[in-house]
Amino acid sequence: MLWRYLDKKSMFINRLTKRVLILLVCLVCSWPVYCAEKVILISPSDSPNDARGEYAFTLLQKALNASQLNQNYQVELSQPINEARAYKQLTQGRSLHVMWAAYRAHWQQQLNQINKPILKGLLGQRVFLINQQEQVRFNQINHLHQLKALNLGTGHIWSITPILKRHGFNLVTSSSYDGLFAMLSKQRFDYFPRGINEVIAEYRYRKPQYPNLTIEKTILLQLDLPVYFYVTPSKPQLAVDITRGLDTLEHTGQFDRLFNQYFAHLDQALNLSTRKVFKVAQ
Template sequence: MKRLPGTRLIIGCLLASWLMVAASSCLAQPGAFDDVTEVNIPNFQQGTDEFYFYIKTLLSLALAQTDNQFGPVILVPDSEVASQQEQFNQLTQGTTDINWSITTIKREQQHIAVRVPLTAGLFGYRVILVRASDERFDEQLGVAELKALTAVQGTGWPDTSVLTFNGFNLITDSYSGAFESLSNGRADYFPRAANEVFTELASRSTKDLIIAKHITLHYDNPMFFFVTKSKPELARRLEKGLAILTANGDLSRLLTSQHFYIRARNLLAGRELIRLQNPLLSDATKAATASFDSPLEHLF
């Protein structure tokens, strides 16, 4: 397709506008505006810089849609990095106002879920890490063959419950321990989201693990913003802002311009999917996400 004159300029202007809004919401200092609202969010974990920037930019843009009605906002990251479970504990306590995560029925009961998918279902597409020396994965394996092997997942992760529900054999470990369990042969493979896997492989000092060429698991696995129950007005504001960004296409344009998204899309293109059921989705989430069309679905 022939590129229209000025396309790069248009894309550049869109990115510039996103960054300016993010800067005004994220970098402003208290006192810079009258009645500025501080919103506490998690700090980024090592290796998640790119994704964290995307989420923080999206959050800033969504809240900025209603500045005229509610006033400006600044995002204040927590002083310390916390695990996902700790982040939800802080959300319960009200020391964190908003976080983001894969949704489950339990999380939706304990916090206010803003049911707008943040990654077009990207976290539901799982490639698998295997040992580079393991020739069993050189060819496509069937579901029965895969279930006969041993997967590893994190202790307490929603994905662990999904795989168990679908009849997979697995062991659990800590996040770092899961990689070691795969390396030392306690596990045969480690399912990872297609957008996470490149950064994870790059961060390892050894090159003993690779992405299996053929196998991709898929289940509905939306990521939402969650808001502390003590601030329902903040949840309503965020929902309104995300609805605006969804309707005008800015959410999709921002997501699909991200490097992590482009790499994941290219990795997934042409693969055959093993489709699984996710028992952790509430009826409300199923209904809310049914109208969202993921551009990734057109790859298969």
């Protein structure tokens, strides 16, 4: 009886030991998930209908994955927030950590700018959202001064706005990203310049709400508008890791592959090679 008892006890201990080992293996394998540092990427606007952040989100996560040495990161997108509030919170670094935005000289004084343009100039390549009946008028524009004579819609604090103002464009501004589409529909201005990286998705999403909306077919407005990641000064190591990760992605070709995955179709989709090109010097 004693031997049977000892055998049963031994079998129980062996089973328990195996279960403990399995549990330990699971914990070790999942440790990076539980220990990952959360990185909050700021949404591109205060609109819940703005999907422009997908590329930046994917690129940032890939860069941080590629840079991992002693730290794991998990990127999350913030709730919609306007740019002024986002900038203020980013300087504090309490709950928001990274923002992707067009270059602003004064931001370099308060934030860590990652000096690698993530859109390779696409945001500065502008086509227009217009009302359908206006296409005939745009067909007749052959010089930049003709374009400047029309009214242009833009964001009140967007980085492109002071550039356009300095070059003599007639601006109608709004603090609301969503509001600009409504204003265009109501003919408060004549055209709404959009980066070629964003215009197709915006058009498809807004077309059901604004049936008269269309993408202008003949003009490409070019200006220098690089886009960077900006990192809160409260996380200097995060800025170092993003830089290292982007360098790795570039060296391995992953940067170009991701970029082409999102944007290689734009030339054909927007007929860029056949458009009249108007360049705005910096």
